[in-house]
Amino acid sequence: MSRIGQALCRWMRRAMPALAIMVAVAGLWPARAAEPLPPPQGDVLLTVAGQIGRSNSKNGEARFDRAMLEKLGLTEVVTSTPWHPKVMRFEGVLLRTLLSEVQARGSSLLATAHNDYTARLPVQDAERHDVILALRADDRDLTLRDMGPIFIIYPYDHDRTLKADGIYARSVWQLRRLEVR
Numbered sequence: 001m002s003r004i005g006q007a008l009c010r011w012m013r014r015a016m017p018a019l020a021i022m023v024a025v026a027g028l029w030p031a032r033a034a035e036p037l038p039p040p041q042g043d044v045l046l047t048v049a050g051q052i053g054r055s056n057s058k059n060g061e062a063r064f065d066r067a068m069l070e071k072l073g074l075t076e077v078v079t080s081t082p083w084h085p086k087v088m089r090f091e092g093v094l095l096r097t098l099l100s101e102v103q104a105r106g107s108s109l110l111a112t113a114h115n116d117y118t119a120r121l122p123v124q125d126a127e128r129h130d131v132i133l134a135l136r137a138d139d140r141d142l143t144l145r146d147m148g149p150i151f152i153i154y155p156y157d158h159d160r161t162l163k164a165d166g167i168y169a170r171s172v173w174q175l176r177r178l179e180v181r
Helices: 003-025 066-071 095-101 123-128 165-170
Strands: 044-050 062-065 075-079 088-094 108-113 118-122 132-137 151-153 175-180
Touching (some): 044 066, 062 066, 066 132, 075 132, 088 095, 088 151, 118 123
Parallel strands (some): 044 175
Antiparallel strands (some): 088 132
C-alpha cells in the first residue's frame, strides 16, 4: 500500500469514532429510532398504531395519556366551527408533532372515535396546516359529553379551503385511535 493509502487508513481509524458521535448527537443513529416511548401512567386517551417507528406496548402501538400528550407541547387554534355557536379557542397538540413523536411513516391516517365513526386524513394535512388534537376548548378540558377527550380541529378560519364538508368530516371528535397507513 502506498504512503498516501496508509495515511488515509490511519486518518479514517481516528476520524470514525468522532464521526459516529456526530451522527449520534444529530439524532441520525439507527439505534435511537428504536427507543421506546415511556408507558402511560394515567388513563389512555389515544392509541396510535400502524406504520410507526416508536411504541410503548408489546403489540407495537403507542399509547398516550393526557400528561404524555401535554408534554409534547400545546398550541392554540382560535376558530369558528360548524358545531359551535361562537368562535372557540382550542388548545391541543399539533398533529404533526404527534406523528413525529411516533415516527409515523405512512401517507394517511384512519381516525376512529369512541362511537366507531371513522375518517381518513391525509398526513399532508398535518404538514400543511396547524391541525391539532384538541384537549381543551375555551379553557375547559374536553370530555366525552362535549366532543372530547380529543377532537381533531383544523384552523378553519385561517384558510377558506378548510371550510368544506370534506374537511369537516375529518374533524373526528371523541377520538380514541389513529392508525398510520
